[in-house]
Amino acid sequence: MQSAIQQLAEAIQRSPRVVVLTGSGISADSGVPTFRDPQEGLWAKFQPQDLATPDAFLHDPDFVWQWYQWRRKRVLSVEPNAGHRALARLAEVHPSLTLVTQNVDGLHQRAGHREVIEFHGNIHRNHCFDNGHEVRIKGHPEKPPRCPLCESLARPSVVWFGETIPEPALERAVGAARQADLFIAIGTSATVYPAAGLADLARGNGATIAEINPEATQMAALDISIRARAAQVLPALLEEG
Template sequence: MDMHNAFSQIVPPELVKTLRTAQRVTVLTGAGISAESGLPTFRDPMTGLWEKYRPEDLATPQAFRRNPRLVWEWYAWRRELVSQATPNAGHRALVTIEQHIPEFMLVTQNVDSLHQQAGSQRVIELHGNIRRTKCFDENVVVENREESEEVPPRCPRCGGMLRPDVVWFGESLPAQAFQTAVEAAVHADVFFAIGTSGTVEPAASLARVAQRFGATVVILNLDVKPLEAPPLYHINGRAGIVLPALVHAAWPE
């Protein structure tokens, strides 16, 4: 089988043509793309010291107030996992798409920086970034803090407790970031939702917004049933396989 036929079995030829001529592409990514780099999703059962806990019981402001040490140490464990992960072929394929599209925006629900590590330039972080720390009281990011024996460490400005700069259950998304994401969905020629369950609001509404404003919408994850009904595509597969195939088919080297 030649390469062209192999790729056309993975990605619909009509979608390849649409992507090749697109001027504006918006991508929404979720935990599925990071899972291919070995990072557990929130739906995966936790292991080791944490197997008796549910993420929903730790990732809240109430949990932090109740037991700040426990929540800080859980995030320290998660940060360690993130520090060992590297971008995969799906992340890298999105970088290539960005290089070919005049107006590109990558909106991510992930907090692991793997898109930036891969080389993506235009990234909106809807749920924050686990590598950053902020003051629980002042809601201000703290850079270059001194190492401390205290768990959690203290804010150098006000003495309040530090927490990860991520959006917890019950907290609002950063307003400016979400507004920018909505505008990118409104103006998209092609909108991808990759590795996201499509159930977490308000991010899940972005695909519907894009569809309403006339975008070709591509849902790529392992939970969907295949559907090829332009301008809507459901592709059941891994980002690390499907996205490189799409890139190779659209812009052969």
């Protein structure tokens, strides 16, 4: 593994433009539950795929809101791990690095990463269901508040199943991938589109494709593969650099 880490560190040093795509694996070491993990307590008998949808919210907005309030509290109870912090430091020493995350937990920002393209939104923000107006909320209400502009119910600013990636985030991520010299997928299979398309675009530009993941994935044409957790690899990668 050490030789692969050194190989990736050298690729970073010689690559003017680096794109990093992170998924739930990088937050797993902080204790953030993924959608694949069993739910707990009241939510144990529900599947996230049945709650994180527009239809579920329309059917029972209070119930879906309370589930997200539970998830928000879980996220706020944990801290960024060594992987988050090392990646933020790497961005400081490599200013051209573009970070795209599929995570909604905000841990990259809490670790000190200033510029983050949030592919799936952010669980700590809200907008109204009908018109997309930003809704600022104080405290932890048990029911979704109303939008002050249009009276529509507030919902979490995350991408639900059946929804599309926000256009600004998609455009920025696609633009960065098309110019990448090095593309690194961390804690994600990067096989579900449109996220998988970013690796394809980078590959089409002749970029080196690397992966950091403890489990084998179906990512194709990998140049560098490191089978370990991000919290273990990224600090070591920073030291090599």
